[in-house]
Amino acid sequence: MALVCVEDYEKEALRSIPKNALDYYRSGAGNEFSLSLNVEAFKRWRILPRFLRDVGGVNTACNVLGCRLSTPIGVAPTAMQRMAHDDGEIGNALSAGKIGGIFILSTLSTTPLEEVAAAAPNTIKWFQLYIYKDRSLTESMVRRAEKAGYKAIVLTIDAPYFGARRADARNKFKLPPHLGLLNFQGDQANSVKSMEGSSGINEYVTRQFDPAITWTDVSWLVKFTKLPVVVKGVLTREDALLARNCGCKGIIVSNHGARQLDSVPASIEVLPTIVDAVGNDMTIMLDGGVRQGTDVFKALALGAKAVFMGRPLVWGLAVNGQKGAEHVLELVQRDLELTMKLSGCVNISDITQEYVAHESQFSKL
């Protein structure tokens, strides 16, 4: 049967990846309440279409943080993509380039950032960073990303520790021995290897991530790099204001695919508050639960300038390598175009709040 949507890819991937990897990709934190909420919350927004507007041609071109894009749909940073398929991060980066969207490379990638940059020179790439106890490691990652042509640093702020992912604990999750976290070089590479050999990535990360970082470190990063800094993982208006005051240029509203703290709101639930607080001063983006064109449309209508997908690209890779990832992006892109045609929006800038209504509005009727 033809695969025609992200859910089809997910079902197919569930059949093809080994349990250890599948559970790592699929799972959320705790009892996975927020994991289902990320998808469910999109359903609570309805689209209010307008008709007779000449939708003969729609255009999804947009400008995000100074990057000219053909689409606001991009690829979120997910760790260890070569566990899904050997095409891994390079396959996903090329796929994003093919539709003209942003690719964000995870720090915890199974391909070095320089190799991804060399293999996908025409893709707009951003680099996702954690701040490590060893600041020289943090600094060298930033300089390497700058040198390799990445266009923004995406600082993930919601992971001072990894969330409690029960499936990984049950499986005693480990990266398969033929793969490595290849952004770590020299001494760091050795410590990654030794950790993987003992109790896995969780222990390594717990030891290396600096749980003591504060907004002062964000200000330091903003001054240290010449690239725009985007903070990923903001869920409150208060943190959005702090990010703005530190000089960050963008925010990815995200709950880390519900993998950190369970019971947090879905990204789409808090998007309007954050747009209201800082939307005039910063570029607001979103990830979490985006699975189809209507989800993209709703996020844009509520003020996001771009959206990113995590798991869908892993499912695409798992099913058919780079071709699968490309197809997943094409399906969502085509679905966005159709949504625009059927709701009377020709350009991305036409998609505004008046095109969506929350379900609570209807229950009052």
Ligand SMILES: Cc1cc2nc3c(=O)[nH]c(=O)nc-3n(C[C@H](O)[C@H](O)[C@H](O)COP(=O)(O)O)c2cc1C
């Ligand atoms: C398997 C997996 C690994 C992830 N690894 C990272 C990571 O290394 N860094 C990061 O900032 N976010 C990471 N994330 C979070 C994603 O960037 C993104 O926030 C999330 O996947 C979006 O939700 P979605 O999977 O519903 O699209 C990961 C998510 C998944 C599912």
